[in-house]
Amino acid sequence: MKYAAIADWAADKQYSVTFMCAQLGVVRQGYYRWLADGPCQRERTDAELTETIREVHAALHGHPGVRRVWAELVVRGVRVARKRVWRLMRAAGLRGRHPRPWKRTTLAAQRPIDAPDLIGQDFTAQAPNTRWCGDITYVQTVDGWVYTATVIDLHSRKVVGYAVADHLRTSLIVEALAAALVTRKPASGVIFHSDRGCQYTSREFADFCAENGVVRSMGRRATCFDNAVSESFFATYKKELIHTRPWNDVTEVRQHTFLSIEGYYNRRRRHSTLSYLTPLEYELGFRKLTDLAA
Secondary structure, eight states, X not given: OHHHHHHHHHHTTSSOHHHXXXXXXXXXXHHHHHHHHOOOHHHHHHHHHHHHHHHHHHHSTTOOOHHHHHHHHHHTTOOOOHHHHHHHHHHHTOOOOOOOOOOOOOOOOSSOOOOOOSSTTOOXXXXXXXXXXXXXXXXXXXXXXXXXXXXXXXXXOOEEEEEEESSOXXXXXXXXXXXHHXXXXXXXXXXXEEOOOTTTTSHHHHHHHHHTTEEEEEOOTTOGGGGHHHHHHHHHHHHHTGGGSOOOOHHXXXXXXXXXXXXXXXXXXXXXXXXXXXXXXXXXTOOOHHHHHO
């Protein structure tokens, strides 16, 4: 790798070969011998793999990290150690995004309609459409605050319902849950888990759930771990979409949220909880990356 760096700098005529060899602690004869022999097989393989990694990184929205790039390579039939992916991504200047600080959106209602915690931090489901969870997050735009509400199936971590609006009224979460009910058509008794925000403890939402056969469940007050799946989704939503650009208004956020969820998150984004399968692959019955690569 030192010889390759010398060759790059020499080609740009930034520094002399003698100077670079002295700085990197190698002899000139060794450099010229390497230059005559050409790159070794390992270096050629690294170069080819780096190009594939660049392609994967560009194809997956939101600047995926080492683990998701590695998982995508496995699906493509490229068997490589995760540490090697890390090394090549670092050398190529490729890395994932990290979440930013959050704004509080959970406000208690004056007369809350309570519900028990039926999840108990067990964010799994043996079958689809039996246990859902949801929450609300905020997005700052030029026109003011915009809010996104979601419904996530705990079986596959698929976003099965969502709504985007410029208000925090209960109708926002009703719209998200109604979308999930229309698209998934669950049997009566599906559990919907949330925090104790005023929208989820309102009479309007309690009545909507009762009319549609949805059983309400709520975590403890001021405990984000009781709704960890929703919190995790919004961290991803923010770092991979919202924080990548400025936003003008609610219409723009709504359009790109649709493209992000339906075109990428549910179909192409690999989840560590699902052994790096996508929600769609998991619902199709796959359980291992190697099943896809076969």
